[in-house]
Amino acid sequence: MIGIFDSGIGGLSVYREIRKLLPWEDYVYYADNAHCPYGEKTKEYITGRAREITEILISKGADIIVVACNTATAAAISTLRAEYPIRFIGMEPAIKPAVAMTKTGVVGVLATAGTLKAEKYRHTRDTMHGDVVVVEHIGQGFVELVESGETSGPHAEEVVRNSLKPLLDEGADTIVLGCTHYPFLIDVIRKIAGPGVTVIDPAPAVARHLLEVMQEEGLLHGNPDCNDASGAVTENPGHSEFLSSGPDNILKKLVSKL
Ligand code: DGL
Numbered sequence: 001m002i003g004i005f006d007s008g009i010g011g012l013s014v015y016r017e018i019r020k021l022l023p024w025e026d027y028v029y030y031a032d033n034a035h036c037p038y039g040e041k042t043k044e045y046i047t048g049r050a051r052e053i054t055e056i057l058i059s060k061g062a063d064i065i066v067v068a069c070n071t072a073t074a075a076a077i078s079t080l081r082a083e084y085p086i087r088f089i090g091m092e093p094a095i096k097p098a099v100a101m102t103k104t105g106v107v108g109v110l111a112t113a114g115t116l117k118a119e120k121y122r123h124t125r126d127t128m129h130g131d132v133v134v135v136e137h138i139g140q141g142f143v144e145l146v147e148s149g150e151t152s153g154p155h156a157e158e159v160v161r162n163s164l165k166p167l168l169d170e171g172a173d174t175i176v177l178g179c180t181h182y183p184f185l186i187d188v189i190r191k192i193a194g195p196g197v198t199v200i201d202p203a204p205a206v207a208r209h210l211l212e213v214m215q216e217e218g219l220l221h222g223n224p225d226c227n228d229a230s231g232a233v234t235e236n237p238g239h240s241e242f243l244s245s246g247p248d249n250i251l252k253k254l255v256s257k258l
Contacts, residue, residue: 001026001027001060001061001063002018002022002026002027002028002062002064002065002066003027003028003029003030003054003057003058003060003062003065003066004018004028004030004065004066004068005029005032005054005057005066005069005072006030006032006068006069007031007036007037007038007039007069007071008032008036008146009033009146009147009181010069010146010180010181010182011031011066011068011069012029012184012251012254012255012258013180013181013184013201013203014066014091014180015027015029015068015240016203016258017203017204018206018207018210019258020207021207021208021211022220022238023222023237024221024222024236025220026221027239027240027241028060028061028240028241028243029242030053030057030243030245031243031248031251032049032053032245033244033245033247033251034244034245035049036147037143037144038071038072038075038112039115039143039179040113040114041114043114046071046072046076047075047079049072050067050072050075050080051079051080060243062086063219064086064089064210065080065087065089066088066090066206066210067080067088067089067091068091068180068206069180070111070112070115070121070178070180071115071179073092073120075114075118089206089213091180092202093109093121093124093125093176093202094176095107095109095128095129095176097200097205098174098175098176098198098200099128099129099130099132101174101198102132102173102174103173104171105131105132106133106135106170106171106174107174107176108136108137108164108167108168108175109125109136109137109167109175109176109178110136110137110138110142110164110167110175110177110182110189111136111138111139111176111178111179112138112139112143112178112179113138116136116138116178135166135167135172136167137163137167139160139163139181139182141162142159142163142179143181145159145185146181147250148250149250149254151184151185151187151188152187152188156185156188157188157192160185160189160192161192164189164192168197172197173198174197174198175189175193175197175199176200176202177201177202182201183201183203240255
């Protein structure tokens with residue numbers, strides 16, 4: 001069983017990509033929305049939450065865990081890997097593909113304060129950017145919009161514009177979404193950024209990496225060849241359970257739309 005967690009419902013943007021690739025697997029998803037957002041919290045606090053959630057997911061039967069949260073990956077994944085005997089898959093900010101894609105030589109990264117200041121993110125950025133300039137901005141208020149189910153409309157557009165504009169003003173033509181909540185705002189982000197800007201959601205790449213690791217570790221319970229050419233599942237779909245530490249109305253609503 002695949003365990004997935006996030007500070008809230010953002011990780012569902014990763015779950016949806018994983019499930020497309022591995023539809024026969026069983027899932028348990030944990031939204032830590034009673035403690036959301038993680039973005040401004042300390043490394044110690046986030047590591048404590050990540051441990052508690054890991055215990056819950058393992059007790060539910062998870063034999064591999066996806067940390068579907070950039071902030072928790074940056075803060076806690078090395079501790080989790082040291083303390084638990086199972087594999088953890090984390091979020092990687094998509095700097096490398098963005099650097100390969102940009103024509104203006106400027107890549108923008110939107111992420112939480114916690115991710116942008118983390119050693120893990122800075123190391124990835126510094127080793128990948130080459131001659132390309134990387135400009136960063138916190139997606140201020142983005143997580144709150146997604147957690148409240150407000151992913152379109154004039155207010156959402158204003159909030160997104162405030163954080164996106166500084167990156168566009170610097171000439172960024174490629175924007176990396178460095179927080180798993182942000183893909184739920186991708187239509188608004190694209191609308192404000194305009195057609196000349198590419199927006200990268202790293203979730204499909206994380207899903208492919210998970211498949212490779214599960215193949216290597218012999219953890220797959222179904223067969224990747226059971227998706228026919230149209231992508232339809234020809235094997236029984238697996239079961240998904242959704243847990244949360246706070247109210248689950250928005251979680252349920254979003255799950256029903258995935
Ligand atoms: N979804 C998260 C991330 O990928 C965390 C957002 C938050 O709780 O601040 O960073």
